[in-house]
Amino acid sequence: xxxxxxxxxxxxxxxxVAVLVGFTSSVAIVFQAAQAFGATPEQITSWMWALxxxxxxxxxxxxxxxxxxxxxxxxxxxxxxxxxxxxxxGFSMGEAVGAFMVCALLITLAGITxxxxxxxxxxxxxxxxxxxxxxxxxxxxxxxxxxxTALPLVLLMLLAYLLARRLLPRxxxxxxxxxxxxxxxxxxxxxxxxxxxxLAVPVFTAxxxxxxxxxxxxxxxxxxxxxxxxxxGVAVMRATGYQLxxxxxxxxxxxxxxxxxxxxxxxxxxxxxxxxICMGPEAHPDPARRYTAAASCGLLYIAVGLFGAVxxxxxxxxxxxxxxxxxxxxxxGAIGGGLxxxxxxxxxxxxxLITFLVTLxxxxxxxxxxxxWGVVAGSIALFVQxxxxxxxxxAPRAHR
Numbered sequence: 001x002x003x004x005x006x007x008x009x010x011x012x013x014x015x016x017v018a019v020l021v022g023f024t025s026s027v028a029i030v031f032q033a034a035q036a037f038g039a040t041p042e043q044i045t046s047w048m049w050a051l052x053x054x055x056x057x058x059x060x061x062x063x064x065x066x067x068x069x070x071x072x073x074x075x076x077x078x079x080x081x082x083x084x085x086x087x088x089x090g091f092s093m094g095e096a097v098g099a100f101m102v103c104a105l106l107i108t109l110a111g112i113t114x115x116x117x118x119x120x121x122x123x124x125x126x127x128x129x130x131x132x133x134x135x136x137x138x139x140x141x142x143x144x145x146x147x148x149t150a151l152p153l154v155l156l157m158l159l160a161y162l163l164a165r166r167l168l169p170r171x172x173x174x175x176x177x178x179x180x181x182x183x184x185x186x187x188x189x190x191x192x193x194x195x196x197x198x199l200a201v202p203v204f205t206a207x208x209x210x211x212x213x214x215x216x217x218x219x220x221x222x223x224x225x226x227x228x229x230x231x232x233g234v235a236v237m238r239a240t241g242y243q244l245x246x247x248x249x250x251x252x253x254x255x256x257x258x259x260x261x262x263x264x265x266x267x268x269x270x271x272x273x274x275x276x277i278c279m280g281p282e283a284h285p286d287p288a289r290r291y292t293a294a295a296s297c298g299l300l301y302i303a304v305g306l307f308g309a310v311x312x313x314x315x316x317x318x319x320x321x322x323x324x325x326x327x328x329x330x331x332x333g334a335i336g337g338g339l340x341x342x343x344x345x346x347x348x349x350x351x352x353l354i355t356f357l358v359t360l361x362x363x364x365x366x367x368x369x370x371x372x373w374g375v376v377a378g379s380i381a382l383f384v385q386x387x388x389x390x391x392x393x394x395a396p397r398a399h400r
Contacts, residue, residue, distance in 0.1 A: 134374055
């Protein structure tokens with residue numbers, strides 16, 4: 001099979017790092033969202049089953065078919081919206097499932113009509129690259145901020161990364177991760193007690209539909225998923241040079257969410273952070289073989305779903321400083337590449353810089369994250385600059 005011929009240790013490691021970072025950075029928010037609707041422990045496990053299976057299959061299958069990396073994740077800002085709205089509104093699990101299904105239909109409609117892809121096609125590459133750099137730079141900053149709480153661990157990982165980049169550049173992330181795990185294990189920082197042997201069992205919840213749940217859950221979930229997840233996800237694809245069928249893939253995530261919603265899949269969408277890990281040169285120097293990193297990530301997500309508590313405990317056993325450090329170091333190349341592309345053209349440089357800074361700020365307005373507002377601010381800046389330049393060039397000709 002071609003997949004095994006193209007697979008490499010660096011690609012497999014990139015897939016593992018993507019799962020580790022994506023899972024540990026936001027699983028607590030997903031738990032909070034489930035608990036906001038009164039979920040039982042069995043239902044929370046079912047959420048992990050549905051989300052793991054959905055993310056895994058939506059990443060694995062299209063990556064193998066298209067031979068390009070397709071990365072799908074759950075909606076972290078969507079989970080935050082659900083956690084807040086669920087507690088405030090007192091919704092039942094049935095009403096939540098009904099809202100998930102309505103959101104899934106809206107996402108599918110966005111893919112079928114192609115309107116979202118048409119909007120993305122009008123965004124200049126410099127703005128998309130600045131958006132990518134802004135989204136990822138926060139993880140780079142967190143890697144060095146971890147020096148405050150785990151100085152020896154992070155310094156050792158940084159040194160291992162720099163040496164590996166010099167001596168074994170293709171396996172820099174592999175070596176860095178191995179060194180970090182070894183140090184954490186030797187110093188008793190691995191929380192092995194969190195690992196429990198158990199298989200996940202799906203729990204079906206019949207949907208209930210209400211106008212209040214539609215307005216308070218479904219529509220906000222749809223908006224933040226498209227603006228804060230799918231938009232930067234497409235930006236990562238474009239900035240890393242992959243021309244994927246965006247509309248068809250969005251339709252796929254919508255349909256997968258619709259099928260798995262009764263079991264707890266609230267919203268599946270393109271990933272940005274973890275996509276950059278699997279789409280960058282650290283995964284494989286050959287862009288045509290990086291799909292194996294996304295496929296490896298998909299396989300691991302399926303394992304997360306099927307083995308539920310086992311994999312959840314294993315991934316959460318890692319020290320948080322190790323997770324943020326390996327994420328930041330693995331994304332250094334993507335951050336640098338995004339900034340270089342964003343600032344290369346003088347005509348777009350200032351608008352791209354505005355996009356980068358607004359995105360990096362983490363500002364949230366009306367429940368919508370900074371990725372969306374970064375694009376809005378950069379697009380407005382670019383429009384004003386181009387409009388003024390056009391008028392300036394047209395005026396002398398009119399005078400003559």
